[in-house]
Amino acid sequence: MDRYVTVIGGTNIDISATLTAPFVHADSVPGEVTLGWGGVARNIAHNLRLMGHEVRLVSVFGEETFGNMCWHECQTIGLDLTLSERRKDMRSGMYLCINNQTGEMIAAVADTDIISCITPNFLGSRIDAINNSAIALADTNISTEALQYLIDNCTVPLLVDAVSTAKATRVIDALLQSNTHRLDVLKLNRQEALEVTRCDTVKSSADYLTGIGVRQVYITLGSEGVYCSDGTRHEHYKAIPAMVVNTTGAGDAFIAGVAHANLSGINFPDCAIMGLRAAHAALLSPQTVNPDVGKYCSCEEN
Numbered sequence: 278m279d280r281y282v283t284v285i286g287g288t289n290i291d292i293s294a295t296l297t298a299p300f301v302h303a304d305s306v307p308g309e310v311t312l313g314w315g316g317v318a319r320n321i322a323h324n325l326r327l328m329g330h331e332v333r334l335v336s337v338f339g340e341e342t343f344g345n346m347c348w349h350e351c352q353t354i355g356l357d358l359t360l361s362e363r364r365k366d367m368r369s370g371m372y373l374c375i376n377n378q379t380g381e382m383i384a385a386v387a388d389t390d391i392i393s394c395i396t397p398n399f400l401g402s403r404i405d406a407i408n409n410s411a412i413a414l415a416d417t418n419i420s421t422e423a424l425q426y427l428i429d430n431c432t433v434p435l436l437v438d439a440v441s442t443a444k445a446t447r448v449i450d451a452l453l454q455s456n457t458h459r460l461d462v463l464k465l466n467r468q469e470a471l472e473v474t475r476c477d478t479v480k481s482s483a484d485y486l487t488g489i490g491v492r493q494v495y496i497t498l499g500s501e502g503v504y505c506s507d508g509t510r511h512e513h514y515k516a517i518p519a520m521v522v523n524t525t526g527a528g529d530a531f532i533a534g535v536a537h538a539n540l541s542g543i544n545f546p547d548c549a550i551m552g553l554r555a556a557h558a559a560l561l562s563p564q565t566v567n568p569d570v571g572k573y574c575s576c577e578e579n
Contacts, residue, residue, distance in 0.1 A: 280331075280409070280410060280411040281330070281331040281332060281333050281357065281410055281411065282322075282325055282330050282331070282332050282333070282410055282411055282412055282413075282414070282536065282540070283332075283333045283334075283335060283360070283406070283407045283410040283412075283413045283414070284318045284319075284321050284322040284325070284332060284333070284334050284335065284413075284414045284415075285318060285335040285336070285395065285400070285407070285413065285414065285415040285416070285419065285427070286316070286317055286318030286321075286335075286336065286392065286395070286415050286416035286417075286418045286419055286438075287316035287317050287318050287319065287336065287370055287389055287392050287416055287418035287419075287440075288314075288315075288316035288318060288319040288334070288336040288337070288338060288347060288351070288361075288369070288370060289314075289315045289316035289319070289347075289369070289370035289371055289372040289387070289389065290312070290313075290314065290315070290343045290344075290346075290347060290369055290370065290371050290372070291311075291312070291313045291314060291315035291316075291372050291373075291374070291525075291565060292310065292311075292312055292371070292372070292373045292374075293310070293311050293313065293373075293374050293376065293523075293525060293565075294308050294309070294310045294311075294373075294374070294375045294376065295308055295309050295311075295375075295376040295377075295378075295380065295523070296308040296375070296376065296377055296378050296383075297309065297378065298378070299378070300375075300377060300383060311563070313564065313565055314346075314347050314350050314351070314565075315372055315525075315526070315565050316336070316370055316372070316389075316418070317416035317418060317438055317440050317529050318334065318335075318336055318414070318415070318416045318418070319334065319336065319347075319351065319356075320526050320529035320530070320533075320565055320566055321414055321416070321438065321529050321532060321533045321536075322334045322351075322356055323354055323356070323566045324529065324530050324533035324534070324555060324566055324570055325533050325536060325537060326354055326355050326356060327566070327568065327569075327570050327571045328533065328534075328537045328555075328570065328571050328574050329571060330537070330540065331357070332355075332356050332357065333356070333357040333358075333359065333360050333406070333410070334351060334356045334357065334358055334360070334361055335360045335361060335395070335400075335403060335407070336361045336362075336392075336395075337361065337362050337363075337364055337367070337391050337392060337394040337395060338361065338362070338363045338364070338369055338391075339363070339364055339365075339367050339368045339369035339391060340363050340364065340365045341368055341369060343369050343371075344363070344368070344369035347369060348361075348363065360403050360406055360407075362394065362399075364391065364394060367390065367391045367394070368388075368390075368391065369391060370387070370388060370389040370390075370391050370392060370418075371387075371388040371389075372385065372386070372387050372388075372389075373385060373386045373387075374386075374525055376523065376524070376525070379521060380521045380522050380523045380524055380560075381521075381524055382524055382525060387418075387441075389418050392418045392419055393420065395419045395420070395423050396420070396422065396423060397422055397423055397425075397426035399423075400423060400426050400427065400430075401426070401430075404430050404431075407427075407431065407433070408430075408431065408432045408433055410433050411433065411540055412433055412434045412435070412436065412536060412539060412540065413427070413431055413433055413434070413435050413436070414435075414436045414437070414438070414532065414533075414536055415427055415435065415436075415437050415438075416437070416438045416440050417437065417438065417439055417440045417441075417444040417445060417447045417448050418440060418444065419447075420447065421447040421448075421450045421451045421454075422451075424437065424447055424448050424451035425450075425451035425452075425454055425455050428451055428452060428455040428457060428459070428460055429455050429456050429457055434461040434462070434539065435460060435461050435462070436461060436462035436463075436464070436532060436535070436536055436539075437460060437462065437463050437464070438464050438528065438529065438532045439463065439464060439465040439466075439469045439470075439473070441469065442468055442469050442472045442473070445465060445469040445470075445472070445473040446473055448460070448463060449473050449474075449489070452489060452490055452491070453489060455490075457490075458489065458490040459490045459492070460490055460491045460492065461492050461493065462491075462492065462493045462494075462495070462532075462535065462539075463486060463491045463493075463494055463495070464494075464495045464496075464497065464528070464531065464532045464535065464552075465482075465494075465495075465496055465497070466496065466497045466498075466499070466528060467479060467496060467497070467498050467499070470482040470483070470486075470494075470496045474486065479496045479498070479504045480504070480506070480511065482494075482496065483496060483504065483505075483506035483511070484506070484508070487506055487507065487508035488508070492507060492508075493505065493506075493507050493545050493546075493548075494506050494507075495531070495532070495535060495549060495552065497527075497528060497531055497556070498516075499516070500516050501515070501516060502514045502515040502516040502553065503516075503531070503549050503552065503553060505545070505546045505549045506546075507545055507546070510545070510546055512546040512549065514546075514549050514550060514553060516553060516556075516557070517553055517554065517557040519557050519560045519561055520561070521560045521561075522560065522561055522562060522563050523559075523560070523562060523563050523564075523565075524560060525565050526559045526562075526564075526565035526566055527556040527559040527560050528556070529559070529565075529566075530552075530555040530556050530558060530559035530566070530567070530570060531552040531553070531555055531556040532552065533552075533555055533570075534548075534551040534552035534553070534554055534555030534556065534574055535548045535549065535551060535552040537551055537555070537574055538550070538551035538552070538576075541576045543576070551574055551576075554573045554574050555570055555573060555574050557573060558570040558572075558573040558574070
């Protein structure tokens, strides 16, 4: 853990509403509304910091009230923001989600235009610092061009989170258009994997992805666990049973757990076990990032 980890991508203000009564279309429903700090990259960075790593976050913040609050919160939890940027001319990213009574997400809206500031030129001015990391992680909130730049220019292991079905195609396009055609780790959920590959099964999806240059594929399956493949080995790990409080952030925690395992010397495919532990911790917490996630991800228990 001598070198830092660099995480690149979205930082948002999260507004989360969890219903306390059944959902009714086009009507007001009782529930609990909370305000917090999120964004896939920020959540991954926060999880990794709680797991004991030094983390540099590469993101863009607005300078309105919420953006300033989020910037200071990131500093408070120990994230290094020297590679991030603040913009007066753009509003900070916002994420709104509605969860049902069991914590499952019903719908969400992401307003993340500010992330378009992370261009190849933006990354180019930071690439030496990124390549001095132990590993780098990125989310697909950044553009295809930015992802392609990272794939072609990262000399350290690069892990990517697919984020959503709407954005997952960015990393596939970036990989196919790249010069290297090589990506160390890609994490998707089942829906993202099937849609982006146009395959019928998670195995065929994983085979497609490893066939185009992804070294390790992790396809999360919700309550069914995770399927992972490196093109030769194929493993399905069951999920850890949980009394679900909130599903938001479980995927972010999973890839942070995989990165943590990688940094701790755990080999594929057993990195998935650490990912499942981190995701399990997220499911138990009303917060997007469980402040106790580090306790769930001790390498001594692996």
